[in-house]
Amino acid sequence: MRLFKLTTFLICFYTALGYSQNVGQPKEIEYKSLEEVLKTFENQQQINFSYDVEAAKNIFLNIDKEKLSIASLQNVIKLQTSYLLQKVGENDYILIKNTRVIDICAIVMDAVSKFELPHADILLDKKTIGVTDKKGVFKLQLHPFDTISISYLGYRNKTIKISELTTNCDTIRLQPEIQNLGQVLVKEYLTGGIQKNQDASINISTKKLRILPGLVEPDVLQSLQLLPGINSPTEDPAGLYIRGGTPGQNLVLWDGIKMYQNGHFFNQISTFNPFITKNVTVYRGGTSVRYGDRISGVVAIESDDDLLEKIKTGGGLNLTHVDAYIKIPLSKKIGFMIAGRRSTTDVYQNIAYNNLIRKVFQNTRSNIPDNGETSTPEERSREDDFSFSDSNFKILWKPNDDNTIKFSSIFAENRLDNNKTVVVPEVNLEAEVQDILKIRNFGFSFNWDKKYLAGVHQNVNFYFSSYDQRYNNIEIRTFGDDATERLVNNNTVKDIGGEYRLHLPISKKQSVDIGYQFTYNQTEFESKNIFSDETGFEESGSIIDGNGTNHTLYSEYKYKTSKTFINIGLRGSQVSNANAFFIEPRMFSSYELWDNFTLNTSAELKNQQLNNYLTYSSAFGTIPTLPVADNVWILSNNSSNNEDVNIPFIKVVKSAQFTLGALYSYKGWNFDVEGYYKKVTDISSLSDLVLDIAVPDDDDTLIFYGKEERIGIDFLLKKRIHNYRFWAGYSLSKTITSFPFVQDSYFDGSYDQRHVFNFSQTLEVNKFEFALGWNYSSGRPFTKIFRDDNDLDGGVTDPKGINSSRFKPYHRLDASVTYRFPLSTSKNTNGMIGISLRNIYNRKNTISQGFRENQDENFNFYLEGYENKSLRFTPDFVLRFNL
Numbered sequence: 001m002r003l004f005k006l007t008t009f010l011i012c013f014y015t016a017l018g019y020s021q022n023v024g025q026p027k028e029i030e031y032k033s034l035e036e037v038l039k040t041f042e043n044q045q046q047i048n049f050s051y052d053v054e055a056a057k058n059i060f061l062n063i064d065k066e067k068l069s070i071a072s073l074q075n076v077i078k079l080q081t082s083y084l085l086q087k088v089g090e091n092d093y094i095l096i097k098n099t100r101v102i103d104i105c106a107i108v109m110d111a112v113s114k115f116e117l118p119h120a121d122i123l124l125d126k127k128t129i130g131v132t133d134k135k136g137v138f139k140l141q142l143h144p145f146d147t148i149s150i151s152y153l154g155y156r157n158k159t160i161k162i163s164e165l166t167t168n169c170d171t172i173r174l175q176p177e178i179q180n181l182g183q184v185l186v187k188e189y190l191t192g193g194i195q196k197n198q199d200a201s202i203n204i205s206t207k208k209l210r211i212l213p214g215l216v217e218p219d220v221l222q223s224l225q226l227l228p229g230i231n232s233p234t235e236d237p238a239g240l241y242i243r244g245g246t247p248g249q250n251l252v253l254w255d256g257i258k259m260y261q262n263g264h265f266f267n268q269i270s271t272f273n274p275f276i277t278k279n280v281t282v283y284r285g286g287t288s289v290r291y292g293d294r295i296s297g298v299v300a301i302e303s304d305d306d307l308l309e310k311i312k313t314g315g316g317l318n319l320t321h322v323d324a325y326i327k328i329p330l331s332k333k334i335g336f337m338i339a340g341r342r343s344t345t346d347v348y349q350n351i352a353y354n355n356l357i358r359k360v361f362q363n364t365r366s367n368i369p370d371n372g373e374t375s376t377p378e379e380r381s382r383e384d385d386f387s388f389s390d391s392n393f394k395i396l397w398k399p400n401d402d403n404t405i406k407f408s409s410i411f412a413e414n415r416l417d418n419n420k421t422v423v424v425p426e427v428n429l430e431a432e433v434q435d436i437l438k439i440r441n442f443g444f445s446f447n448w449d450k451k452y453l454a455g456v457h458q459n460v461n462f463y464f465s466s467y468d469q470r471y472n473n474i475e476i477r478t479f480g481d482d483a484t485e486r487l488v489n490n491n492t493v494k495d496i497g498g499e500y501r502l503h504l505p506i507s508k509k510q511s512v513d514i515g516y517q518f519t520y521n522q523t524e525f526e527s528k529n530i531f532s533d534e535t536g537f538e539e540s541g542s543i544i545d546g547n548g549t550n551h552t553l554y555s556e557y558k559y560k561t562s563k564t565f566i567n568i569g570l571r572g573s574q575v576s577n578a579n580a581f582f583i584e585p586r587m588f589s590s591y592e593l594w595d596n597f598t599l600n601t602s603a604e605l606k607n608q609q610l611n612n613y614l615t616y617s618s619a620f621g622t623i624p625t626l627p628v629a630d631n632v633w634i635l636s637n638n639s640s641n642n643e644d645v646n647i648p649f650i651k652v653v654k655s656a657q658f659t660l661g662a663l664y665s666y667k668g669w670n671f672d673v674e675g676y677y678k679k680v681t682d683i684s685s686l687s688d689l690v691l692d693i694a695v696p697d698d699d700d701t702l703i704f705y706g707k708e709e710r711i712g713i714d715f716l717l718k719k720r721i722h723n724y725r726f727w728a729g730y731s732l733s734k735t736i737t738s739f740p741f742v743q744d745s746y747f748d749g750s751y752d753q754r755h756v757f758n759f760s761q762t763l764e765v766n767k768f769e770f771a772l773g774w775n776y777s778s779g780r781p782f783t784k785i786f787r788d789d790n791d792l793d794g795g796v797t798d799p800k801g802i803n804s805s806r807f808k809p810y811h812r813l814d815a816s817v818t819y820r821f822p823l824s825t826s827k828n829t830n831g832m833i834g835i836s837l838r839n840i841y842n843r844k845n846t847i848s849q850g851f852r853e854n855q856d857e858n859f860n861f862y863l864e865g866y867e868n869k870s871l872r873f874t875p876d877f878v879l880r881f882n883l
Helices: 002-015 034-045 053-057 070-080 222-226 351-361 689-694
Strands: 029-033 048-050 060-064 083-087 092-097 102-110 121-124 127-131 137-142 147-151 158-161 170-174 184-186 194-197 202-204 251-254 277-283 298-303 312-317 321-329 334-343 383-400 403-424 429-451 457-477 483-505 510-533 536-560 564-575 580-594 597-608 610-614 631-635 653-666 669-684 705-721 724-738 755-765 768-777 785-787 795-797 810-822 830-838 846-855 861-869 874-882
Touching (some): 034 048, 034 053, 034 060, 121 137, 158 170, 202 222, 222 277, 351 874, 483 631, 536 631, 785 861
Parallel strands (some): 048 092, 102 170, 251 298
Antiparallel strands (some): 029 060, 102 137, 121 127, 147 158, 184 194, 194 202, 277 298, 312 321, 312 874, 321 334, 334 383, 383 403, 403 429, 429 457, 457 483, 483 510, 510 536, 536 564, 564 580, 580 597, 597 653, 610 631, 653 669, 705 724, 724 755, 785 795, 830 874, 846 861
């Protein structure tokens, strides 16, 4: 009702602003076409004009009709258009192009703190034409009629007319958004929307993120893989390997909610909706003591907070899913957002779907044959019902300027129902096999931020996260005695936590954060086999479960100037399930040695008690299961009800990391280099089938422990030339693993890739954006498995040692192009259409090693390894709108 009244008032108001043709009468400000104004002068003052009629039709003036004279009209045209009205006779004028430019100087600063903002973008017609220097100053030559925008991550954009600026260096103040980010070290680290902060973290704003090679949508996790030190050896966008750490060793947060399932489509698509994502912060090293429970990187994702301005909607579709969102302000103090994505793969299937399914299920009984290959009767019998979805809900309440309350929730689900007729090797007869999978990750968080005087503020956060993976493999044999065999693998995680944090400024340069965290973790992994036939019913299996509470106190001291940043923290945790107290000191510092040249170093200790393991259950069995549920979460120091096997406690994994780096920026060039060393201890053999095969048959040790060392150097070179950008990222690293119980000497880690190189370039031309990127990496190490009928496993490892062989080098070429267009005259409504191409020259890269149990003609079982290939040439298409 309020919106209706406001609309009615505006209509009446603007209707009253009528434009009379009498120049001498009082007039009010309004918009009129230049052609109409010139004709009025010609008719009433007998002035002759010479001008381009077509051009004048499209020029509109904001004029004060009360003061309208020929002199004032000349000034209005000069200031508001790209033309000049030049007098050539007593009553004759000519409209000519205005080529005059003026010198502009301004200082951009924070409206609250009054600090200057370096590396702010100066935009003209949505194109960046300059950036502020380290003192927040920019100097340009522009036309008097131009209008520029000032853009800086974490602040609201500001639009300014050049005609409003004076000849002196004016001050332009930007208002911070709800959350003021830390001081920026590099504004445009790779491309627009990616910046490096003073604490070495990387911020990605998906709203400002420009096009990237192979992506037409800003996939939250896949975008991070263009950063040196972050890649995915298995090509899974949701599988981030940060400086040698596995995806399960990364802490991933969505609005403070710990996430345990980060990918849809079996990790081929990120779980997180990029179109409602405000900011992504990633730590490769130098992690704040606020973040615990994981030994590798941190990915903290925040959803949009612009819920109080006006109604906003958006949506789009590509070849795998559709999405939509709506943001509704209920008042000036409260607003909410609803968003959702849903796969279209169960409605229609295309080349993108087929290629992704082919990659996931290759070398399994659900394999899809390559294009041009003749499918087998088994393959033709396949029936799939696959879908994924995610939804988000958020409420933002600002009762006043000092209090902000947020409630956020996320729900992600993947479903698979696969039916197929297969041949049972033992009897060479057919059986009906059904695979049913359901994976859900649900969570919600409550966050209250309160500001006090003198910069003191407190933050209270509570979250709940639930992960539920349920997999059923049902085999129905209709030959002989009808029998049904059912394999069940279930894995659940419950994670409840809360945090209280207090920020205390000591001075303008110093501050202290103190906090308390509480978490409760509970995991359960159930595996059982149910067999039934005409004679009866039989069930067997085991359950591994565990639970525990963590009480953590932490404190962090920060010292920050324009040249120096020091962060020293200490984290202490009492872990009940491990019955131990862990102390984690952490330190990060950076210093600007000279202009634009900064050195940084860090040291940190971490531990992880909730780990992700591979079960390899899909490698065994007469009719193997699908590898969609081989990943399970298990809490350290678990318990088991398996009477046949006494599973020992799983140790807490510990990590120490050190980094040393330097950053140099000069005239659009970025040179960033950082070396690191990691040592991880108490890693277990649970996730490595090769280690189990290498152990002698007469040894019944279930779990044995080792250590891993990772050393490497990450290098980035980036240059921007107007609207063209290119960057090259290179990582040289080495990962070695030691399991003395299995092999006396160190061996290469399973994810060791010595060389990883990426070269990317982007170009903006009018409303088009183009991107091209080439990726190269060394082949991963693997262990050859040789058949041995005398071995209980049916195979033995290569005598040369574990991981003594390597796959061929990996490389691929990606490209993408997008076109952005307005949907109406309003600047806030727009659309986008785009196309991406991945693996353009269709190289069949080997990305991993798999295992399966085979049977020969004498019914002897043996284990063999096989190679999994990368994604083939895959196009994608996107169409989006934002209102």
